[in-house]
Amino acid sequence: MERIFVKDIKIEEQKEVLVQGWVHSIVNLGKINFIKLRDKSGIIQLVVEEDSIKGIRNEVAIEAIGAIVENPKAPSGIEIKVSELKILGEAYYDVLPFEINRGKLKSKLEVQLDHRSISLRKPDQRAIFKVQGEIEDGFRSFLKSKGFSMIHTPKIIDSATEGGSEMFTVDFYDNRAFLAQSPQFYKQMMVGAGFERVFEVGHAYRAELHNTWRHLSEYVSLDVEMGFIKDEEELMSLEEEMINYIFKGLSDTCKSELEMYNIILPEEVKIPRIPLKEAQDILLEKFNKQCPPGNLDADGEKIFSKYVKEKYGSDFVFLTEYPISKRPMYAMPHESKEGVTRSFDLIYKGLEITTGGQRIHDYEMLLGNIRKFGLEPDNFTFYTETFKYGMPPHGGFAIGLERITMKILDLDNIRQSTLLPRDIKRLVP
Amino acid sequence: MERIFVKDIKIEEQKEVLVQGWVHSIVNLGKINFIKLRDKSGIIQLVVEEDSIKGIRNEVAIEAIGAIVENPKAPSGIEIKVSELKILGEAYYDVLPFEINRGKLKSKLEVQLDHRSISLRKPDQRAIFKVQGEIEDGFRSFLKSKGFSMIHTPKIIDSATEGGSEMFTVDFYDNRAFLAQSPQFYKQMMVGAGFERVFEVGHAYRAELHNTWRHLSEYVSLDVEMGFIKDEEELMSLEEEMINYIFKGLSDTCKSELEMYNIILPEEVKIPRIPLKEAQDILLEKFNKQCPPGNLDADGEKIFSKYVKEKYGSDFVFLTEYPISKRPMYAMPHESKEGVTRSFDLIYKGLEITTGGQRIHDYEMLLGNIRKFGLEPDNFTFYTETFKYGMPPHGGFAIGLERITMKILDLDNIRQSTLLPRDIKRLVP
Known part of the structure; x- marks a missing residue:
């Protein structure tokens, strides 16, 4: 007999089915026992006679054959009257590290993460990754x-020249190499190589020295780069359209998962575009909040996000025109506005989830900027070579997959939306 | 005016269009010039008057506005009579590192790879990655x-306990960590965590000390793991069905790319399953070819593949029942056949592209096997913990993305199907 998933079981009185899964809970009433069987897709009640439950404990993997019976008292209105019950995977534990068959997980996040393959057995924990998968699928199919x-670009790289945060070093056949912080240079090179429009879903690495709720040492970056653009406005429009596409997809594919987290996604997302300087002025004037030069700090992002939500009804806001001094050497300077670049961040519910912008495409200008930043052009020839052979105007952006997942579901910590997180304190499991 | 891609241009006499791309070649006939414009999607002939081609050289990025004109003499039967021509990205080179606008690339592969974003400008080079992208898409949508x-699992891992080839070490906040050779343990754990059926597309790392045509230090692994299986036969059936699905997809989406490489994919793939021992016997008896104990060498794979092609008409063959001594500690031993496991390799056109099999799911049996292999169970608790809580029968396999791409297109070297390869001699670009 073919296995049926719980979600596919319909009321067809007395129809025999074969189900497989884990023992979610057991209620022993003497002669009759109720076992809740949990599979990937849902939970169903099994009615089992006493003598066949030998060796059955919570979390044992089982297979059951039985007849479908309607029972208004059963949680799903259906139960299975079991005629055959078989253990497929034995249990060897004394006690579970924490309860996973009722209410919310009560143990600390660190303990949940220590026993990740146990905490994920709770349907609401796996639901996070269903949503994450659909975000990624939406990203892919939209683009x-x-x-x-x-594209897939190397994560082991030669030079630590991307700037910004610290990098991890790798021993690459006795040479010092690094783990890529982003595919930035490579995605630009692939635009120049004739692909014109590329995206990559891949790991990015940051040796973050602080253990915060929003940083990971290893995360999944959704990267986009596009050639033959007019300016950065085109990129923001692309990202806005993409977010609408992803949200629409989630509303279709993740109805029950969103409900678990009480999330109602907006029908349409319209994202205000506000120059950074203006945001800083508003923060100072309206909220007496001082910002660091050329940026918002985490607090500023939160306050400003709240302001935008109230004023524009949007959970998102593009901050534009970041200053040259705060952006990498490849950021395109604004030709008519002094000191700022054609770059942007996207803030979502108080957290930066995207950095993007137009890049310099002229070879001489790029070399000049590398020098202006006090860097040595010779260290970048692997990258700048592409620019010698006709590089079109281009730009792009990147979205942190764990960040957008966390924010969509209103989670508190980025580790909740990471299957197996890595940070300064965590390298296992 | 909106840009149109070359492939979307149809014969609509005198219709004005805007095209963008690179100068593929120039033919100067004095007053009239023919420029071939190459974009992501194809090549079209522009007819340009003399005075507007100032600064135009091969590979300059340009934009042209003009009217569509039918011309049977033009390569595609259509040309554009240009009224406006604009340079978008200047060229700064003296000579191109190699010719990319006629025939086959003539320079050595190593030189092509040194200038990767130039060699990829040749349409037949980018075609490889169109095919690769569709293979990956097929893999995803089938599963x-x-x-x-x-799923996405960590590539920075704590222990070098996966066995097999050498691993790269990472300095992880002053601790010695490693780059994962495969997501093997994690994908099994995620099956146990209740996802039941998982796949991952991600980088895998091997510190290969030899520079061969078929090995990379960093490659993309298409990983599959499935719970509640009966045995390894189910996995082979799944992979066979998947390959048929992928091939069907490629025949639809990559018609012109397959034509470039003179590839006709079979309409249906039926894959013989032959025990390794039998293959070794055939090699010895029919081809006087000695095999290393419990395996085929590269030569043996080639000869046996040819034999299977002649006898069964199949480019693929599953080799089954690999000996315990040649498989990792988690491979499921065959309960009725002495000394062999429920594992398999898939050979395609003479090259191994998959290793797979059923895994041990019983906790005690797994610990016992770890000890039998002379390993210390305490080093594996992050992995074995999952098995204490009811692990269902399961198994899986992995396909090397660059390998299957190479073999589908009959390429000679795996670096041809890798955008930016990494090997013992190459860390740039």
Whole structure:
């Protein structure tokens, strides 16, 4: 007999089915026992006679054959009257590290993460990754429909020249190499290589020295780069359209998962675009909040996000025109506005989830900027070579997959939306 | 005016269009010039008057506005009579590192790879990655339709206990960590965590000391793991069905790319399953070819593949029942056949592209096997813990993305199907 998933079981009185899964809970009433069987797709009640439950404990993997019976008292209105019950995977534990068959997980996040393959057995924990998977799928299919090519670029790289946060070093055949902080240079090079429009879903690495609720040492970056653009406005429009596409997808595919977290996604997302300087002025004037030069701090992002939500009804806001001094050497300077670049951040519910912008495409200008930043052009020839052979105007952005997942579901900590997180304190499991 | 891609241009006499791309070649006939413009999607002929081609050289990025004109002499039967021509990205080179606008690339592969974003400008080079992208898309959508969940697991790991080839070490906050050779342990754990069926597309790392045509230090692994299986036969059937699905997809989406490489994919793939011992016997008896104990060498794979092709008409063959001594400690021993496991390799056109099999799911049996292999169970608790809480029978396999791409297109070297390869001699670009 073919296995049926719980979600596919319909009321067909007395129909025999074969189900497989884990013992979610057992209620022993003497002669009759109720076992809740949990599979990937849901939970169903099994009615089992006393003599067949030998060796059955919570979390044992089982297979049951039985007849479908309607029972208004059963949690799903259906139960299975079991005629055959078999253990497929024995249990060897004394006690579970924490309860996973009722209410919310009560143990600390660190304990949940220590026993990740146990905490994920709770349906609401796996639901996070269903949502995450659909975000990624939406990202892919949206970009594919716009003519973007999927690429995979190296994560072991030669030079630690991307700037910004610290990098991890790798012993690469006795040479010092690094783990890529982002595919930035490579995605630009692939635009120049004739792919024109590329995206990559891949790991990015940051040797973050602080253990915060929003940083990971290893995360999944959704990267986009597009050639032949007019300016950064085109990129923001692309990202806005993509977010609408993803949200629409989630509303279709993740109805029950969103409900678990009490999330109602907006029908349409319209994202205000506000120059950073203006945001800083508003923060100072309206909230007496001082910002660090050329940026918002985490607090500023939160307060400003709240302000935008109240004023524009949007959970998102693009901050534009970041100053040259706060952006990497490849950021395109604004030709008519002094000291700022054609770059942007996207803030979502108080957290930066995207950095993006137009890049410099002229070879001489790029070399000049590398020098202006006090860097040595010779260290970048692997990257700048592409620019010698006709590089079109281009730009792009990146979204942190764990960040957008966390924020969509209103989670408190980025580790909740990471299957197996890595940070300064965590390298296992 | 909106940009149109070359592939979307149809014969609509005198219609004005805006095209963007690179100068593929120039033919100067004095007053009239023919420029071939190459974009992501194709090549079209522009007819340009003399005075507007100032500064135009091969590979300059340009934009042209003009009217569509039918011309049977033009390569595609259509040309554009240009009224406006604009340079978008200047060229700064003296000579191109190699010719990319006629025939086959003539320079050595190593030189092509040194200038990767130039060699990829040749349409037949980018075509390889169009095919690769569609293979990956097929893998994803096939598995999603079968109820598999996409996962991302860590590539920075704590222990070098996966066995097999050498691993790269990472300095992880002053601790010695490693780059994962495969997501093997994690994908099994995620099956046990209740996802049941998972797949991952991600980088895997091997510190290969030899520079061969078929090994990379960093490659993309298409990983599959499935719970509640009967045995390894189910896995082989799944992979066979998947390959048929992928091939069907490629025949639809990559018609012109397959034509470039003179590839006709079979309409249906039926894959013989032959025990390793039998293959070794055939090699010895029919081809006087000695095999290393418990395996085929690269030569043996080639000869046996040819034999299978002649006898069964199949480019693929599953080799089954690999000996315990040649498989990792988690491979499921065959309960009725002495000394062999429920594992398999898939050989395609003479090259191994998959290793897979059923895994041990019983906790005690797994610990026993770890000890039998002379390993210390305490080093594996992050992995074995899952098995204490009811692990169902399960198994899986992995496909090397660059390998299957190479073999589908009959390429000679795996670096041809890798955008930016990494090996013992190459860390740039």
